[in-house]
Amino acid sequence: MNAPTMTSEDAAALVEAVRDFSRNVLAPAAAAIDRTGRSATMHLPRLAQMGIMGLNLPESCGGIGLPATALFEAVAAIAGACGSTASMVTAHWLATDSILIGGSPEQQQRYLPDAAAGKTLGAFGLTEPGAGSNPADMTTRAVREGDGYRITGTKHFISNAGEADFIVVYAKTDMAAGARGISAFIVEPKAGGVRCSPPEPTMGLRGGHVFEVSLDCFVPAENRLGEEGKGFRTALKVLDAGRLEIAACAVGIAEAALAAALDWAKERKVGGEPIAHFQGLQWMLADMATDIAAARQLGLAAARKREQGERFSMEASMAKLFASEMAGRVTDKALQIHGGYGFTTALPLERYVRDCRIFRIYEGSSEIQRNIIARHLLG
Numbered sequence: 336m337n338a339p340t341m342t343s344e345d346a347a348a349l350v351e352a353v354r355d356f357s358r359n360v361l362a363p364a365a366a367a368i369d370r371t372g373r374s375a376t377m378h379l380p381r382l383a384q385m386g387i388m389g390l391n392l393p394e395s396c397g398g399i400g401l402p403a404t405a406l407f408e409a410v411a412a413i414a415g416a417c418g419s420t421a422s423m424v425t426a427h428w429l430a431t432d433s434i435l436i437g438g439s440p441e442q443q444q445r446y447l448p449d450a451a452a453g454k455t456l457g458a459f460g461l462t463e464p465g466a467g468s469n470p471a472d473m474t475t476r477a478v479r480e481g482d483g484y485r486i487t488g489t490k491h492f493i494s495n496a497g498e499a500d501f502i503v504v505y506a507k508t509d510m511a512a513g514a515r516g517i518s519a520f521i522v523e524p525k526a527g528g529v530r531c532s533p534p535e536p537t538m539g540l541r542g543g544h545v546f547e548v549s550l551d552c553f554v555p556a557e558n559r560l561g562e563e564g565k566g567f568r569t570a571l572k573v574l575d576a577g578r579l580e581i582a583a584c585a586v587g588i589a590e591a592a593l594a595a596a597l598d599w600a601k602e603r604k605v606g607g608e609p610i611a612h613f614q615g616l617q618w619m620l621a622d623m624a625t626d627i628a629a630a631r632q633l634g635l636a637a638a639r640k641r642e643q644g645e646r647f648s649m650e651a652s653m654a655k656l657f658a659s660e661m662a663g664r665v666t667d668k669a670l671q672i673h674g675g676y677g678f679t680t681a682l683p684l685e686r687y688v689r690d691c692r693i694f695r696i697y698e699g700s701s702e703i704q705r706n707i708i709a710r711h712l713l714g
């Protein structure tokens with residue numbers, strides 16, 4: 336999975352290109368996306384041109400095959416420039432990773448090259464109104480009907496769903512089997528039977544739209560990913576990769592907040608001297624930089640395991656847990672260093688605070704990551 340298919344020099348050059356693109360194209364539009372709530376899919380043509388929608392996929396599926404460590408840095412750069420865009424892109428990757436991990440070669444070739452090229456947009460449909468932290472509680476069902484399945488139920492908080500060409504929907508084929516009764520399906524909304532709410536208003540990542548999705552649709556059996564009952568295993572593997580990406584998003588936003596705080600501390604004068612001269616603020620800045628470096632190293636350590644084909648579930652959970660909580664601490668301190676100006680919408684500090692808050696909740700909350708880590712420790 337995600338085996339490096341390019342040299343480290345090529346990977347480093349690509350990450351540099353993503354950084355330039357993020358700085359020059361994504362960052363200048365980020366405040367307007369946040370203010371207006373315009374969908375970050377406005378960037379799709381440029382993201383597609385850069386190959387960003389397929390950074391996570393191997394070349395055999397039309398992707399770039401970026402090694403996991405470089406992918407971590409690329410995601411951090413995108414999120415540091417525009418959290419909404421990072422959210423939209425990483426949700427697309429949850430969908431394409433589901434097909435890569437759970438799908439047959441035919442399904443991969445049918446869906447992934449177009450998704451990698453940004454010609455189609457994917458969504459990942461696991462959460463329901465009554466089933467978030469514990470997907471085994473889901474009530475969406477897929478019942479055999481002729482040469483396919485009828486899927487009925489409601490998914491909630493599904494990023495990208497309203498604009499998606501395909502949604503990977505997790506549904507129960509056996510209602511009595513708990514998580515072992517969950518199967519995964521590729522649902523194409525244009526085939527009918529899929530209704531999406533308007534985007535749900537959210538505190539942050541306002542251009543990374545989330546939707547409630549009502550399903551009463553027929554899907555042919557060929558759209559089932561893997562065997563019946565194997566969907567949850569696929570979802571768990573997909574989420575391992577996804578959690579690393581959330582950790583990278585947290586590092587990226589925290590870095591942007593630290594950079595702003597450093598500039599401000601050097602410029603802003605109080606009592607005739609730059610506030611950077613105050614030791615209290617110097618220590619805050621030192622703690623912020625140390626926190627970010629620790630989160631990056633945890634993320635890269637997990638990514639290296641992934642690159643080597645080793646299990647990295649616990650490490651991905653540790654990276655997400657630490658990085659998402661770190662981003663809360665760092666963005667809060669960065670805002671504090673800006674004083675009252677940090678509280679205004681003229682500067683991006685309050686956006687950083689709002690955007691990174693969800694990292695402690697989605698793809699498994701901090702509490703769930705602690706449960707996963709403890710389960711690994713206790714065996």
Ligand SMILES: Cc1cc2nc3c(=O)[nH]c(=O)nc-3n(C[C@H](O)[C@H](O)[C@H](O)COP(=O)(O)OP(=O)(O)OC[C@H]3O[C@@H](n4cnc5c(N)ncnc54)[C@H](O)[C@@H]3O)c2cc1C
Nearest residue numbers: 459460461462467468492493494545696697698699700702
């Ligand atoms: C902006 C946004 C985008 C999202 N995108 C997607 C998406 O694309 N696809 C998708 O499928 N989902 C998506 N989600 C859903 C997200 O993954 C869930 O919100 C998350 O998993 C938490 O589920 P919940 O909201 O139902 O909270 P609940 O499960 O109701 O949890 C409530 C509280 O209880 C705690 N808790 C629960 N169980 C335990 C436990 N065993 N021990 C200790 N504490 C516990 C939780 O940590 C939390 O604090 C998104 C959500 C948001 C807000």
